[in-house]
Amino acid sequence: MQEVNELEEWFKNVELPTPPVLLFPGTEIADVNKFLEVQFISLRANPDSKTNVPVLYRLKAFKLLIESNL
Numbered sequence: 001m002q003e004v005n006e007l008e009e010w011f012k013n014v015e016l017p018t019p020p021v022l023l024f025p026g027t028e029i030a031d032v033n034k035f036l037e038v039q040f041i042s043l044r045a046n047p048d049s050k051t052n053v054p055v056l057y058r059l060k061a062f063k064l065l066i067e068s069n070l
Contacts, residue, residue: 016033023058023065
């Protein structure tokens with residue numbers, strides 16, 4: 001859960017890119033705020049669930065994408 005909290009705090013303190021954002025080939029984020037909201041709702045509800053592994057992966061990939069463009 002600490003990793004989730006750290007990611008959430010990081011996203012709150014960084015300038016988010018303007019949509020649309022291409023996260024992966026075939027994965028476009030049309031609404032960045034909504035994307036983050038939905039991902040964190042899922043993680044907060046059940047952080048240890050195996051179904052949330054891809055959610056955490058997407059958030060980390062999005063963070064790396066933002067960092068690489070700073």
